[in-house]
Amino acid sequence: MKDFGYARSIDVASTVTALSRGGAAVIAGGTELLNWFRLGISDDDSVIDIGDIGELRGISQYGDELFIGALATLNDVESHPAVNSGAAALASACRQAASAQLRNRATLGGNVLQRSRCPYFRAEQPLPWGCNKRSAGSGCSSLAGQHERQAIFGWTEDCVAVQPSDPAVALAALDARVDVTGPAGGRSIPMTDFHLTQQEAVGSGNPQRENRLEPGELIIGYRLALRPGQGQAYVKVRERASYEYAIVSAAATVRSEGGVIREARVALGSVAQKPWRLGDIEPELVGLALDRDALMPVIDRAMSAARPLPNNGFKTVLAGRAAARALLLAGGAA
Amino acid sequence: MLAEDSVDTVPEFRRRMAIRVHVNGSAVEAEVTPRSTLLDWLRESVGLTGAKKGCNEGACGTCTVLVDGRRMNGCLTLAVQGDGREVLTVEGLADPDGDLHPVQRAFVEQDAFQCGYCTPGQIMSAVACISEGHAGDEGTVREWMSGNICRCSSYPQITAAVLAAADEIQR
Numbered sequence: 001m002k003d004f005g006y007a008r009s010i011d012v013a014s015t016v017t018a019l020s021r022g023g024a025a026v027i028a029g030g031t032e033l034l035n036w037f038r039l040g041i042s043d044d045d046s047v048i049d050i051g052d053i054g055e056l057r058g059i060s061q062y063g064d065e066l067f068i069g070a071l072a073t074l075n076d077v078e079s080h081p082a083v084n085s086g087a088a089a090l091a092s093a094c095r096q097a098a099s100a101q102l103r104n105r106a107t108l109g110g111n112v113l114q115r116s117r118c119p120y121f122r123a124e125q126p127l128p129w130g131c132n133k134r135s136a137g138s139g140c141s142s143l144a145g146q147h148e149r150q151a152i153f154g155w156t157e158d159c160v161a162v163q164p165s166d167p168a169v170a171l172a173a174l175d176a177r178v179d180v181t182g183p184a185g186g187r188s189i190p191m192t193d194f195h196l197t198q199q200e201a202v203g204s205g206n207p208q209r210e211n212r213l214e215p216g217e218l219i220i221g222y223r224l225a226l227r228p229g230q231g232q233a234y235v236k237v238r239e240r241a242s243y244e245y246a247i248v249s250a251a252a253t254v255r256s257e258g259g260v261i262r263e264a265r266v267a268l269g270s271v272a273q274k275p276w277r278l279g280d281i282e283p284e285l286v287g288l289a290l291d292r293d294a295l296m297p298v299i300d301r302a303m304s305a306a307r308p309l310p311n312n313g314f315k316t317v318l319a320g321r322a323a324a325r326a327l328l329l330a331g332g333a334a
Numbered sequence: 335m336l337a338e339d340s341v342d343t344v345p346e347f348r349r350r351m352a353i354r355v356h357v358n359g360s361a362v363e364a365e366v367t368p369r370s371t372l373l374d375w376l377r378e379s380v381g382l383t384g385a386k387k388g389c390n391e392g393a394c395g396t397c398t399v400l401v402d403g404r405r406m407n408g409c410l411t412l413a414v415q416g417d418g419r420e421v422l423t424v425e426g427l428a429d430p431d432g433d434l435h436p437v438q439r440a441f442v443e444q445d446a447f448q449c450g451y452c453t454p455g456q457i458m459s460a461v462a463c464i465s466e467g468h469a470g471d472e473g474t475v476r477e478w479m480s481g482n483i484c485r486c487s488s489y490p491q492i493t494a495a496v497l498a499a500a501d502e503i504q505r
Contacts (some may be wrong), residue, residue, distance in 0.1 A: 005347030006368030006414055024347070031410045034371070035391050046347040047368070051415065075404075099481020100468070101398050101405040103460060177393035242480035 001037045005046035012055065012181060012218065015048055020183040020216035022075035023171050024048050028071055031104035039183065040125030041115065041134070056109070056220060059083065069221040070109025074098065077108055086226025087328070089251045092234035093170035099243045108254075109219040112168045112178070112194065115248035116273075117245050118142055118150070132158045136208060143309070149247060152271040152306040153316050154197025158207055160309060163195055164245050169269035169274065170234050172277050173251035174226035182217030188258045191222070192267075195274030202220040210273060230255045230263070235322045248319040252326035254290070259333065261285050266327055268319050271306070276324065278302045290333035295324045353417040355381070358426025363479075366413045373397045373408030375416075376423060384424035385455045395482035396455035399423050405462035407481075424454040428463070437461050440499035441492075448486035456482045458497045468498035 009015040013050060018024055023045035027033050028051050036042035052057065056071040062083045077083055078094035098106060115121070120131050120141040129138030142150055150160040171178075171191040178189045196210055201209040213219070230253045238244040249269035255262045264285040268276040273302050281302045286295045303320040328334035357380055366375055373390075376382045376399070387393035390409045396445045397408035400422040427435040434442070437460045447453045459482045463469050468478035475496045478487070484492060 001369045001371075003349070003367065005349055006351060006412075007345030007347045008414075009343075009345050011343055014345060017344045027412075030412060030415070031392055031407075034375055034410055034412070040389065047442070049412075049415065050347060099395065100463065100466075100478050101395060101407050101481045102410070104401075104404045104406050106409055240480075242477050244408055277357070 001034065002040075002043065002270060004037070004044065004146065007046065008049045008052055011053060012220065015050055015053070015218060016176055016182055016216060019047055019218065022215070026218060028107045028110050029073065031102055031106045032110060035122075036115075038124070039122060042239050045213050050218070058147065061226070064226050065223060066226050067221055069211070070107060070219045071323055072221075073102035074106050074108065074111065075100070077167070078103070079325045082226060086228040087170070087174055087224060087309070088231035089234045089253060090167060090170040090176075090224075091165040092232075093236075093249075093251060096234065096236045096242075097166040101113075106111070108167060108222065112165050113213075113219070114163075114165055117164045118161040119146065119316055121161060133161070133208065147309045148312050149245075149270070149315075150309055150312055151198075151272050152197050152308045152312060152319070153276055154274070155272070155307070155309075156198040156202060156207070156296040158202075159198045159273075159330055161198075163273050163275070164270060165275075166234070166236060166249060166269060167245065168195070169249055169275045170251040171222060171224065171265050172275035173253055173265045173267040174227070174232075175265070176222045178222055178319055179219045179220040180213060181220050182214055184214070186220070187277060188223070192275065192279075194275045197273045201273075217270070224283075227255075231330040231332050233326045235268075235326040235329065237322050248315055248322050250319065250322040250326035251275075252323070252330040254327055254330040256331045259290050259331075261288050261290060261331065263328075264327060264330075266323050268323060271319050281315055285327070290323050290328055292328060295327055299323050351414045351417070353414055354418045355413075355416045355418070358421070358423060364413075368412060368414055370413040371409050372399070372401075372411040372413050372416050373385055373423070375413035375429065376408065382423050382425050382439070385458075386451055388451065388455075393483070394452070394455075395459060396452045398455040398458045400458060400462060403462075403465070405459050409481075422458070424457055427440075435461070436502045437464070437495070438497040438505065440495040442504070443490045444495035444496040444498060445488075445490055446491040452482060452484045456484065456492055460492075461497065463496060464500045464503055469496050472497065475500075 027047040056069045074094040129141040175190045236249045252266040306316040386396040387397040
Protein backbone atom coordinates (compact mmCIF):
# COMPACT_ATOMS: atom_id res chain seq x y z
CA MET A 1 0.00 0.00 0.00
CA LYS A 2 1.21 3.50 -0.74
CA ASP A 3 2.57 5.59 2.12
CA PHE A 4 0.43 8.42 3.45
CA GLY A 5 0.24 10.94 6.24
CA TYR A 6 -2.41 10.46 8.92
CA ALA A 7 -4.37 12.77 11.16
CA ARG A 8 -7.22 12.07 13.53
CA SER A 9 -9.92 14.70 13.35
CA ILE A 10 -11.97 15.70 16.35
CA ASP A 11 -14.68 17.78 14.69
CA VAL A 12 -16.44 18.37 11.41
CA ALA A 13 -15.33 21.97 10.96
CA SER A 14 -11.62 21.26 11.12
CA THR A 15 -12.10 18.26 8.82
CA VAL A 16 -13.71 20.50 6.21
CA THR A 17 -10.89 23.02 6.57
CA ALA A 18 -8.27 20.32 6.13
CA LEU A 19 -10.13 18.77 3.17
CA SER A 20 -10.49 22.11 1.42
CA ARG A 21 -6.69 22.40 1.33
CA GLY A 22 -6.66 19.39 -1.02
CA GLY A 23 -4.60 16.22 -1.22
CA ALA A 24 -6.33 14.47 1.66
CA ALA A 25 -8.88 11.68 1.70
CA VAL A 26 -11.38 10.92 4.45
CA ILE A 27 -11.11 7.57 6.18
CA ALA A 28 -13.72 6.05 8.47
CA GLY A 29 -14.22 2.28 8.10
CA GLY A 30 -11.52 2.16 5.44
CA THR A 31 -13.09 -0.78 3.61
CA GLU A 32 -12.92 1.10 0.30
CA LEU A 33 -10.10 3.61 0.75
CA LEU A 34 -7.42 1.08 1.72
CA ASN A 35 -8.16 -0.99 -1.37
CA TRP A 36 -8.10 2.18 -3.50
CA PHE A 37 -4.61 2.87 -2.17
CA ARG A 38 -3.54 -0.71 -2.86
CA LEU A 39 -4.81 -0.63 -6.44
CA GLY A 40 -3.78 2.94 -7.23
CA ILE A 41 -7.38 4.16 -7.57
CA SER A 42 -6.60 6.93 -5.08
CA ASP A 43 -3.26 8.68 -4.79
CA ASP A 44 -4.08 11.13 -2.02
CA ASP A 45 -1.04 12.05 0.04
CA SER A 46 -2.78 11.94 3.40
CA VAL A 47 -5.88 10.72 5.19
CA ILE A 48 -8.08 12.36 7.80
CA ASP A 49 -9.61 9.82 10.16
CA ILE A 50 -13.10 11.00 11.09
CA GLY A 51 -13.86 7.87 13.13
CA ASP A 52 -13.72 9.69 16.48
CA ILE A 53 -16.16 12.48 15.59
CA GLY A 54 -19.00 11.64 17.95
CA GLU A 55 -21.53 13.98 16.33
CA LEU A 56 -21.43 11.85 13.14
CA ARG A 57 -22.06 8.53 14.84
CA GLY A 58 -25.56 8.35 16.19
CA ILE A 59 -28.93 7.27 14.85
CA SER A 60 -31.62 9.62 16.19
CA GLN A 61 -35.36 9.72 15.85
CA TYR A 62 -37.19 13.06 15.77
CA GLY A 63 -40.88 12.30 15.60
CA ASP A 64 -41.48 10.63 12.25
CA GLU A 65 -38.03 11.55 10.97
CA LEU A 66 -34.85 9.58 11.35
CA PHE A 67 -31.32 10.94 11.17
CA ILE A 68 -28.56 8.43 10.55
CA GLY A 69 -25.06 9.80 11.15
CA ALA A 70 -22.47 9.14 8.47
CA LEU A 71 -20.39 7.03 10.86
CA ALA A 72 -23.18 4.59 11.69
CA THR A 73 -21.91 1.21 10.56
CA LEU A 74 -24.03 -1.02 8.36
CA ASN A 75 -24.49 -3.33 11.37
CA ASP A 76 -25.54 -0.33 13.53
CA VAL A 77 -28.18 0.51 10.92
CA GLU A 78 -29.45 -3.03 10.32
CA SER A 79 -29.90 -3.68 14.04
CA HIS A 80 -31.52 -0.37 15.00
CA PRO A 81 -35.15 -0.75 16.17
CA ALA A 82 -36.43 2.43 14.50
CA VAL A 83 -34.80 1.49 11.20
CA ASN A 84 -36.34 -1.97 11.37
CA SER A 85 -39.82 -0.65 12.12
CA GLY A 86 -39.98 2.43 9.92
CA ALA A 87 -37.29 1.93 7.28
CA ALA A 88 -37.23 -1.85 6.99
CA ALA A 89 -36.03 -1.77 3.37
CA LEU A 90 -32.88 0.00 4.53
CA ALA A 91 -32.33 -2.46 7.39
CA SER A 92 -32.70 -5.33 4.95
CA ALA A 93 -30.37 -3.74 2.39
CA CYS A 94 -27.69 -3.24 5.05
CA ARG A 95 -28.12 -6.81 6.30
CA GLN A 96 -27.66 -8.15 2.76
CA ALA A 97 -24.57 -6.04 2.07
CA ALA A 98 -21.02 -7.40 2.39
CA SER A 99 -20.24 -9.67 5.37
CA ALA A 100 -20.77 -9.44 9.13
CA GLN A 101 -17.18 -8.37 9.79
CA LEU A 102 -17.15 -5.82 6.95
CA ARG A 103 -20.43 -4.37 8.21
CA ASN A 104 -18.77 -3.70 11.57
CA ARG A 105 -16.32 -1.36 9.82
CA ALA A 106 -18.17 -0.05 6.76
CA THR A 107 -20.15 3.14 7.43
CA LEU A 108 -23.30 4.36 5.76
CA GLY A 109 -21.47 7.57 4.85
CA GLY A 110 -18.76 5.73 2.98
CA ASN A 111 -21.05 3.11 1.51
CA VAL A 112 -22.69 5.40 -1.05
CA LEU A 113 -19.24 6.62 -2.10
CA GLN A 114 -18.02 3.15 -3.02
CA ARG A 115 -16.98 2.82 -6.62
CA SER A 116 -17.77 0.33 -9.33
CA ARG A 117 -16.94 -3.36 -8.97
CA CYS A 118 -16.07 -3.44 -12.71
CA PRO A 119 -13.12 -5.86 -12.92
CA TYR A 120 -11.38 -3.69 -15.50
CA PHE A 121 -11.61 -0.72 -13.10
CA ARG A 122 -10.55 -2.67 -9.99
CA ALA A 123 -7.14 -3.79 -11.10
CA GLU A 124 -3.72 -2.91 -9.82
CA GLN A 125 -1.88 -0.21 -11.65
CA PRO A 126 -0.34 -0.11 -14.18
CA LEU A 127 -3.51 -1.40 -15.81
CA PRO A 128 -2.96 -3.83 -18.67
CA TRP A 129 -6.09 -2.49 -20.39
CA GLY A 130 -7.95 0.74 -20.89
CA CYS A 131 -10.35 2.17 -18.34
CA ASN A 132 -11.54 5.74 -18.71
CA LYS A 133 -12.28 5.97 -14.98
CA ARG A 134 -8.66 5.10 -14.18
CA SER A 135 -7.06 7.01 -17.03
CA ALA A 136 -9.23 9.37 -19.05
CA GLY A 137 -9.07 8.65 -22.76
CA SER A 138 -7.75 5.10 -22.39
CA GLY A 139 -11.07 3.59 -23.46
CA CYS A 140 -13.63 1.29 -21.82
CA SER A 141 -12.51 -2.34 -21.96
CA SER A 142 -15.81 -3.57 -20.57
CA LEU A 143 -17.84 -2.22 -23.49
CA ALA A 144 -16.29 -4.70 -25.94
CA GLY A 145 -15.31 -7.20 -23.22
CA GLN A 146 -17.08 -8.70 -20.22
CA HIS A 147 -20.12 -6.60 -19.44
CA GLU A 148 -22.85 -8.99 -18.30
CA ARG A 149 -23.14 -7.21 -14.95
CA GLN A 150 -22.95 -3.66 -16.26
CA ALA A 151 -25.48 -0.90 -16.77
CA ILE A 152 -28.74 -0.98 -18.70
CA PHE A 153 -29.58 2.68 -18.04
CA GLY A 154 -27.60 5.89 -18.38
CA TRP A 155 -24.26 4.54 -19.61
CA THR A 156 -22.04 6.01 -22.29
CA GLU A 157 -19.42 4.41 -24.48
CA ASP A 158 -16.83 5.82 -22.07
CA CYS A 159 -18.07 3.82 -19.07
CA VAL A 160 -20.74 1.18 -18.55
CA ALA A 161 -20.26 0.53 -14.82
CA VAL A 162 -22.95 0.44 -12.13
CA GLN A 163 -23.03 1.79 -8.60
CA PRO A 164 -23.02 -1.36 -6.42
CA SER A 165 -24.35 0.02 -3.11
CA ASP A 166 -27.30 -1.83 -1.56
CA PRO A 167 -28.23 0.79 1.07
CA ALA A 168 -28.29 3.56 -1.56
CA VAL A 169 -31.12 1.75 -3.36
CA ALA A 170 -33.22 1.55 -0.20
CA LEU A 171 -32.40 5.17 0.68
CA ALA A 172 -33.53 6.22 -2.81
CA ALA A 173 -36.82 4.36 -2.45
CA LEU A 174 -37.35 5.94 0.99
CA ASP A 175 -36.88 9.50 -0.35
CA ALA A 176 -33.88 9.94 1.95
CA ARG A 177 -31.76 13.07 1.78
CA VAL A 178 -27.99 13.20 2.10
CA ASP A 179 -26.83 16.01 4.41
CA VAL A 180 -23.41 17.31 3.46
CA THR A 181 -21.25 20.14 4.68
CA GLY A 182 -18.30 21.84 3.09
CA PRO A 183 -16.37 25.06 2.65
CA ALA A 184 -19.50 26.80 1.34
CA GLY A 185 -21.70 25.55 4.18
CA GLY A 186 -24.24 22.78 4.56
CA ARG A 187 -26.77 21.48 2.05
CA SER A 188 -29.07 18.56 1.56
CA ILE A 189 -29.22 16.40 -1.58
CA PRO A 190 -31.99 13.92 -2.38
CA MET A 191 -30.52 10.41 -2.54
CA THR A 192 -32.01 10.04 -6.01
CA ASP A 193 -29.92 13.02 -7.20
CA PHE A 194 -26.74 12.24 -5.27
CA HIS A 195 -25.17 9.98 -7.88
CA LEU A 196 -24.85 10.72 -11.58
CA THR A 197 -25.22 8.35 -14.49
CA GLN A 198 -22.44 8.52 -17.04
CA GLN A 199 -24.80 10.50 -19.30
CA GLU A 200 -25.56 12.96 -16.50
CA ALA A 201 -21.84 13.28 -15.78
CA VAL A 202 -21.18 14.26 -19.39
CA GLY A 203 -23.99 16.81 -19.05
CA SER A 204 -22.32 18.20 -15.93
CA GLY A 205 -19.14 18.88 -17.92
CA ASN A 206 -17.08 16.24 -16.10
CA PRO A 207 -17.51 12.70 -17.52
CA GLN A 208 -15.49 11.28 -14.59
CA ARG A 209 -17.91 12.52 -12.00
CA GLU A 210 -19.94 9.92 -10.08
CA ASN A 211 -21.67 11.99 -7.38
CA ARG A 212 -22.51 15.57 -6.49
CA LEU A 213 -20.08 16.02 -3.61
CA GLU A 214 -17.94 19.09 -4.24
CA PRO A 215 -14.25 19.18 -3.29
CA GLY A 216 -13.94 19.55 0.47
CA GLU A 217 -17.49 18.38 1.14
CA LEU A 218 -18.25 15.68 3.68
CA ILE A 219 -21.36 13.55 4.20
CA ILE A 220 -22.80 14.30 7.66
CA GLY A 221 -25.64 11.82 7.54
CA TYR A 222 -29.01 10.92 6.07
CA ARG A 223 -32.51 12.11 6.86
CA LEU A 224 -35.59 10.11 6.01
CA ALA A 225 -39.24 9.88 6.95
CA LEU A 226 -40.11 6.76 8.91
CA ARG A 227 -42.99 4.82 7.39
CA PRO A 228 -43.96 2.21 9.96
CA GLY A 229 -47.41 1.87 8.39
CA GLN A 230 -46.00 0.84 5.02
CA GLY A 231 -44.70 -2.52 3.99
CA GLN A 232 -41.14 -2.46 2.78
CA ALA A 233 -38.78 -4.86 1.09
CA TYR A 234 -35.32 -5.10 -0.41
CA VAL A 235 -34.80 -7.86 -2.94
CA LYS A 236 -31.22 -8.68 -3.86
CA VAL A 237 -30.65 -11.04 -6.77
CA ARG A 238 -27.18 -12.56 -6.73
CA GLU A 239 -25.18 -15.64 -7.64
CA ARG A 240 -24.53 -16.64 -4.02
CA ALA A 241 -27.05 -16.61 -1.19
CA SER A 242 -24.85 -14.30 0.88
CA TYR A 243 -21.74 -12.13 0.70
CA GLU A 244 -22.05 -11.25 -2.98
CA TYR A 245 -22.78 -8.11 -4.96
CA ALA A 246 -26.16 -7.80 -6.60
CA ILE A 247 -26.75 -8.65 -10.23
CA VAL A 248 -29.85 -6.50 -9.78
CA SER A 249 -31.77 -5.40 -6.70
CA ALA A 250 -35.01 -3.63 -5.91
CA ALA A 251 -36.30 -1.68 -2.91
CA ALA A 252 -39.97 -0.93 -2.45
CA THR A 253 -42.41 0.62 -0.01
CA VAL A 254 -46.14 -0.04 -0.31
CA ARG A 255 -49.21 1.25 1.46
CA SER A 256 -52.16 -0.91 0.56
CA GLU A 257 -55.80 -1.44 1.49
CA GLY A 258 -57.56 -4.72 0.86
CA GLY A 259 -54.86 -5.95 -1.51
CA VAL A 260 -54.92 -2.75 -3.59
CA ILE A 261 -51.91 -0.41 -3.79
CA ARG A 262 -52.61 3.08 -2.42
CA GLU A 263 -49.04 4.37 -2.48
CA ALA A 264 -45.82 2.83 -3.77
CA ARG A 265 -42.17 3.68 -4.21
CA VAL A 266 -39.69 1.47 -6.00
CA ALA A 267 -36.02 1.78 -6.94
CA LEU A 268 -33.67 -0.57 -8.75
CA GLY A 269 -30.03 -1.24 -7.93
CA SER A 270 -27.03 -2.28 -10.02
CA VAL A 271 -28.71 -1.21 -13.27
CA ALA A 272 -27.05 2.21 -13.56
CA GLN A 273 -24.36 4.33 -11.97
CA LYS A 274 -27.05 5.47 -9.53
CA PRO A 275 -30.05 3.98 -7.75
CA TRP A 276 -32.75 3.86 -10.43
CA ARG A 277 -36.01 5.10 -9.01
CA LEU A 278 -39.05 4.13 -11.10
CA GLY A 279 -40.76 7.43 -10.28
CA ASP A 280 -42.60 7.66 -13.60
CA ILE A 281 -44.64 4.52 -13.01
CA GLU A 282 -45.24 4.91 -9.26
CA PRO A 283 -48.50 6.86 -9.83
CA GLU A 284 -49.65 4.14 -12.23
CA LEU A 285 -49.16 1.50 -9.54
CA VAL A 286 -51.80 3.16 -7.36
CA GLY A 287 -55.08 1.31 -7.67
CA LEU A 288 -53.50 -1.90 -8.93
CA ALA A 289 -54.03 -5.20 -7.16
CA LEU A 290 -51.01 -6.65 -5.38
CA ASP A 291 -50.72 -9.29 -8.03
CA ARG A 292 -47.80 -10.05 -10.32
CA ASP A 293 -49.94 -10.09 -13.46
CA ALA A 294 -51.35 -6.67 -12.62
CA LEU A 295 -47.94 -5.14 -11.87
CA MET A 296 -45.79 -6.52 -14.67
CA PRO A 297 -47.31 -4.57 -17.61
CA VAL A 298 -46.71 -1.28 -15.75
CA ILE A 299 -43.19 -2.27 -14.70
CA ASP A 300 -42.43 -3.45 -18.23
CA ARG A 301 -43.30 0.01 -19.51
CA ALA A 302 -40.59 1.45 -17.25
CA MET A 303 -38.14 -1.25 -18.31
CA SER A 304 -38.78 -0.59 -22.01
CA ALA A 305 -36.61 2.52 -21.56
CA ALA A 306 -33.62 0.29 -20.75
CA ARG A 307 -30.74 0.28 -23.18
CA PRO A 308 -28.92 -2.99 -22.49
CA LEU A 309 -25.47 -3.85 -23.77
CA PRO A 310 -25.09 -6.81 -26.16
CA ASN A 311 -24.71 -9.36 -23.34
CA ASN A 312 -26.74 -8.00 -20.45
CA GLY A 313 -30.28 -7.88 -21.80
CA PHE A 314 -31.18 -10.45 -19.14
CA LYS A 315 -30.77 -7.71 -16.52
CA THR A 316 -33.74 -5.81 -17.97
CA VAL A 317 -35.95 -8.86 -17.44
CA LEU A 318 -34.44 -9.68 -14.07
CA ALA A 319 -34.71 -6.11 -12.76
CA GLY A 320 -38.37 -5.83 -13.77
CA ARG A 321 -39.18 -9.06 -11.99
CA ALA A 322 -37.17 -7.98 -8.94
CA ALA A 323 -39.23 -4.78 -8.84
CA ALA A 324 -42.45 -6.80 -8.94
CA ARG A 325 -41.21 -9.13 -6.22
CA ALA A 326 -40.15 -6.22 -4.01
CA LEU A 327 -43.57 -4.58 -4.40
CA LEU A 328 -45.38 -7.85 -3.65
CA LEU A 329 -43.19 -8.57 -0.62
CA ALA A 330 -43.64 -5.01 0.63
CA GLY A 331 -47.39 -5.33 0.17
CA GLY A 332 -47.45 -8.64 2.03
CA ALA A 333 -48.55 -10.55 -1.07
CA ALA A 334 -45.51 -12.71 -1.68
CA MET B 335 -18.78 28.86 7.49
CA LEU B 336 -16.93 27.31 10.40
CA ALA B 337 -13.65 27.12 8.56
CA GLU B 338 -12.05 30.21 10.08
CA ASP B 339 -13.12 29.35 13.61
CA SER B 340 -11.59 25.94 13.46
CA VAL B 341 -8.03 26.58 12.38
CA ASP B 342 -6.83 25.68 15.86
CA THR B 343 -8.16 22.16 15.58
CA VAL B 344 -7.10 21.47 12.00
CA PRO B 345 -5.27 18.19 12.31
CA GLU B 346 -1.61 17.83 11.52
CA PHE B 347 -0.63 14.95 9.25
CA ARG B 348 1.99 12.59 10.62
CA ARG B 349 4.06 9.86 8.98
CA ARG B 350 4.57 7.95 12.22
CA MET B 351 2.07 7.42 14.99
CA ALA B 352 2.51 6.21 18.55
CA ILE B 353 -0.17 3.69 19.49
CA ARG B 354 -1.15 1.70 22.57
CA VAL B 355 -3.29 -1.34 21.86
CA HIS B 356 -4.52 -3.98 24.30
CA VAL B 357 -3.75 -7.20 22.49
CA ASN B 358 -5.07 -10.38 24.08
CA GLY B 359 -5.20 -8.64 27.44
CA SER B 360 -1.76 -7.02 27.42
CA ALA B 361 -0.99 -3.42 26.57
CA VAL B 362 1.33 -3.12 23.58
CA GLU B 363 2.96 0.22 22.79
CA ALA B 364 4.46 0.85 19.39
CA GLU B 365 5.24 3.43 16.75
CA VAL B 366 3.71 2.61 13.38
CA THR B 367 3.53 4.04 9.90
CA PRO B 368 -0.09 5.03 9.12
CA ARG B 369 -0.26 2.61 6.21
CA SER B 370 0.44 -0.42 8.45
CA THR B 371 -2.68 -2.49 8.71
CA LEU B 372 -3.71 -4.00 12.02
CA LEU B 373 -3.13 -7.40 10.40
CA ASP B 374 0.44 -6.66 9.28
CA TRP B 375 1.25 -5.06 12.60
CA LEU B 376 -0.07 -8.04 14.61
CA ARG B 377 1.77 -10.53 12.42
CA GLU B 378 5.05 -8.76 11.80
CA SER B 379 5.60 -6.55 14.85
CA VAL B 380 3.67 -8.17 17.67
CA GLY B 381 4.55 -11.67 16.45
CA LEU B 382 0.99 -12.98 16.42
CA THR B 383 0.73 -14.93 13.17
CA GLY B 384 -2.62 -16.56 13.93
CA ALA B 385 -4.62 -14.09 11.86
CA LYS B 386 -3.76 -14.90 8.27
CA LYS B 387 -3.22 -12.75 5.21
CA GLY B 388 -5.34 -14.31 2.51
CA CYS B 389 -6.74 -11.87 -0.04
CA ASN B 390 -5.61 -8.66 1.71
CA GLU B 391 -8.71 -6.89 0.37
CA GLY B 392 -11.56 -7.87 2.68
CA ALA B 393 -12.87 -10.73 0.58
CA CYS B 394 -11.80 -13.89 2.44
CA GLY B 395 -12.13 -13.23 6.18
CA THR B 396 -9.09 -15.19 7.35
CA CYS B 397 -7.69 -12.01 8.96
CA THR B 398 -10.78 -11.64 11.19
CA VAL B 399 -10.01 -10.43 14.73
CA LEU B 400 -12.19 -8.90 17.43
CA VAL B 401 -11.80 -5.17 18.06
CA ASP B 402 -13.61 -4.08 21.22
CA GLY B 403 -15.53 -7.33 20.93
CA ARG B 404 -16.64 -6.84 17.33
CA ARG B 405 -15.32 -8.94 14.47
CA MET B 406 -13.46 -6.98 11.84
CA ASN B 407 -11.16 -7.61 8.91
CA GLY B 408 -7.61 -6.91 10.09
CA CYS B 409 -6.54 -6.17 6.52
CA LEU B 410 -9.02 -3.30 6.26
CA THR B 411 -8.22 -1.78 9.65
CA LEU B 412 -5.21 0.45 10.14
CA ALA B 413 -3.00 -0.27 13.13
CA VAL B 414 -3.50 3.36 14.19
CA GLN B 415 -7.24 2.71 14.26
CA GLY B 416 -6.55 0.07 16.92
CA ASP B 417 -5.11 2.74 19.23
CA GLY B 418 -6.77 2.55 22.64
CA ARG B 419 -8.81 -0.51 21.72
CA GLU B 420 -8.99 -4.12 22.85
CA VAL B 421 -7.90 -6.54 20.15
CA LEU B 422 -8.48 -10.27 20.52
CA THR B 423 -6.78 -12.72 18.17
CA VAL B 424 -7.02 -16.49 18.02
CA GLU B 425 -3.90 -16.70 20.25
CA GLY B 426 -5.81 -15.03 23.06
CA LEU B 427 -8.78 -17.36 23.01
CA ALA B 428 -7.62 -20.36 25.01
CA ASP B 429 -7.24 -20.21 28.79
CA PRO B 430 -3.72 -19.37 29.98
CA ASP B 431 -3.46 -22.95 31.25
CA GLY B 432 -4.04 -24.23 27.72
CA ASP B 433 -7.69 -25.24 27.91
CA LEU B 434 -9.22 -24.52 24.51
CA HIS B 435 -12.14 -22.15 24.03
CA PRO B 436 -15.43 -23.98 23.35
CA VAL B 437 -15.32 -22.82 19.72
CA GLN B 438 -11.81 -24.19 19.27
CA ARG B 439 -12.86 -27.47 20.85
CA ALA B 440 -15.90 -27.70 18.62
CA PHE B 441 -13.79 -27.14 15.49
CA VAL B 442 -11.54 -30.04 16.56
CA GLU B 443 -14.45 -32.29 17.45
CA GLN B 444 -16.39 -31.54 14.27
CA ASP B 445 -13.29 -31.77 12.04
CA ALA B 446 -14.13 -28.28 10.73
CA PHE B 447 -11.09 -27.81 8.49
CA GLN B 448 -8.79 -29.41 6.00
CA CYS B 449 -5.84 -27.15 5.23
CA GLY B 450 -6.53 -24.87 8.22
CA TYR B 451 -5.60 -21.58 6.58
CA CYS B 452 -9.04 -20.04 7.10
CA THR B 453 -9.44 -21.54 10.57
CA PRO B 454 -8.19 -18.64 12.76
CA GLY B 455 -10.59 -16.30 10.97
CA GLN B 456 -13.42 -18.82 11.09
CA ILE B 457 -12.93 -19.31 14.82
CA MET B 458 -12.80 -15.60 15.66
CA SER B 459 -15.80 -14.95 13.44
CA ALA B 460 -17.64 -17.83 15.11
CA VAL B 461 -16.94 -16.44 18.59
CA ALA B 462 -18.52 -13.15 17.53
CA CYS B 463 -21.34 -14.84 15.62
CA ILE B 464 -22.34 -16.70 18.79
CA SER B 465 -22.07 -13.65 21.08
CA GLU B 466 -24.14 -11.59 18.60
CA GLY B 467 -26.92 -14.17 18.86
CA HIS B 468 -26.61 -15.25 15.23
CA ALA B 469 -26.02 -18.95 15.88
CA GLY B 470 -29.52 -20.24 16.57
CA ASP B 471 -29.93 -22.45 13.52
CA GLU B 472 -28.05 -23.66 10.47
CA GLY B 473 -29.41 -21.06 8.06
CA THR B 474 -28.57 -18.18 10.37
CA VAL B 475 -25.06 -19.50 10.97
CA ARG B 476 -24.44 -19.90 7.24
CA GLU B 477 -25.66 -16.33 6.60
CA TRP B 478 -23.69 -14.71 9.43
CA MET B 479 -20.53 -16.75 8.79
CA SER B 480 -20.55 -15.96 5.06
CA GLY B 481 -17.68 -13.51 5.38
CA ASN B 482 -15.26 -16.37 6.01
CA ILE B 483 -14.38 -18.30 2.89
CA CYS B 484 -13.14 -21.92 3.10
CA ARG B 485 -11.40 -23.04 -0.07
CA CYS B 486 -11.51 -26.67 1.16
CA SER B 487 -15.28 -26.24 1.44
CA SER B 488 -15.61 -27.54 5.00
CA TYR B 489 -18.77 -25.50 5.40
CA PRO B 490 -21.00 -28.29 6.76
CA GLN B 491 -18.44 -29.11 9.45
CA ILE B 492 -17.84 -25.42 10.25
CA THR B 493 -21.57 -24.85 10.58
CA ALA B 494 -21.87 -27.89 12.83
CA ALA B 495 -18.98 -26.65 14.97
CA VAL B 496 -20.52 -23.19 15.39
CA LEU B 497 -23.88 -24.69 16.35
CA ALA B 498 -22.25 -27.11 18.81
CA ALA B 499 -20.16 -24.36 20.42
CA ALA B 500 -23.17 -22.06 20.63
CA ASP B 501 -25.08 -24.83 22.34
CA GLU B 502 -22.31 -25.32 24.89
CA ILE B 503 -21.72 -21.59 25.51
CA GLN B 504 -25.40 -20.78 25.89
CA ARG B 505 -26.23 -23.87 27.97
